[in-house]
Amino acid sequence: MRPSPAEIVRTLVAGRLPGLAHVARRPGPHQVRHVTDPDGRVLLLVPVVSDLAAALRPAAGETDVALVLDVLDLPPAAGAPSLGRAWVSGWATRLDGARERRAALDFAEVEPTGDLLDVGTRFRLHRFEVAEARWERADAVRRIDPTAYAEAEPDPLHPVEAGLLADLAEHHAAEMAAYLRRQLGLADTGPDTAPRVVRIDRYGLLVAHGRPGARRRARLTFPRPLTGEAELARVLPPMLCRHAAARHADHA
Template sequence: MHPSPAEVARTLAAGRLRGSAHIACRPGPHQVRHATDAGGRVLLLVPVDSDIARALRPADDAEDVALVLDVLDVPPVAGAPSLGRVWVSGWAAPLAGTEARQAALDFVDIDPTGDLLDVGRGQVIFRMAAEEVRLERGGALIDIDPDEYAAAEPDPLHAIEWDLLTDLADHHVPEMADYIHRQLTEAGHTQPPGAQPRVVRLDRYGFVVALGTPGREYRARLAFPRPVADRADLARLLHPVLCRHCGVAAA
């Protein structure tokens, strides 16, 4: 099991990575603070008196502005593969009143910045529904159906991926190495000689491990028995792996 292209696109666009906005017929791009709501609509939080707010201002006879949000993945550790790059295109319009307040609540789930308290005064939220979604990954460009993008969910572990990988590397190398060896053996693969395998990416469906020696590493993906829902669910799933002898020691 692995994330679908729509799930990867939702994860990249969620708002935890730096994004830039390309606005039709305007200079740019502009660095933006962004998030997405439950339906994948892009939310932009911008100061009222700023270049990007002026660039996003619709023409006199229009209600919205054509915009492309561009987000590039930043791998969490050295040697980790990139999730790729996503472009989400649509029409952005400013929000006010109840819609702005709801958008601020959606935004705070991703980025609890204090500037959200100033929405309606010094800050404004623009919202854009996805009309076109493209994902570039491994040199291939994938067109994603906007409805599939909207229905997908961002990965629940992405925001804490670095923390999880660091914890595994600092405290659980022998246990993970043993587990990876067993998984590879059961799948009919032979673990190459060299350094201990490293977990370099982690998502709700499984993890990617780097095997071999520096300069001659290759990567393999190991799937969980089922997708995990959150950090607590992951802890329950990995407890038998990371604490195989806890019951014996306690007895």
């Protein structure tokens, strides 16, 4: 099992990665702070005095503006493959009153920035429902059904993936390499060929192994999709179990 294209797009646009807003018939693109709410709708936190605010101002007689949000994955570690790029589009509307207050709570669930306290004065929230979604990877573009996108869930491990990979590389490289060799049936031919985890998602681990210049990749699948970081303690070897449990306790 592995993430579906719809899940990958939901993960990329969830709000943990930088985004660019392309507004129809306006100069740009614009850097934008964004998240997605539980239904997959995109929320944009926009300074009142900014080029983006001006671009999002509807033309006379209209209430919304066509917009494309562009999000590129940032690999969480050296040598890790990118998940690609997500493009989602729709018609952005500025929120106000009770709708804006509810949207601010949804935004805070993903990114609890202090600027949300100034929503309605220095900042405004805009929202759009995704009408079209595309996933770009390896120079190929795949269209994602908007219903599949809305029903998918962002990967719960994506926000902590970089920290987990860094901990493995810095503190558990030898133990993890031995574990991966056993799981993949690889011979110990030296440190240059040692397997290492390069990505983690709710479905499993992506492992790179082999000599530099001839690296191969393999997936190790978890017994079931994980719902969060705490569940890593039940599916990974003891040296990472302790780390995952400690991080979960600190977060709680």
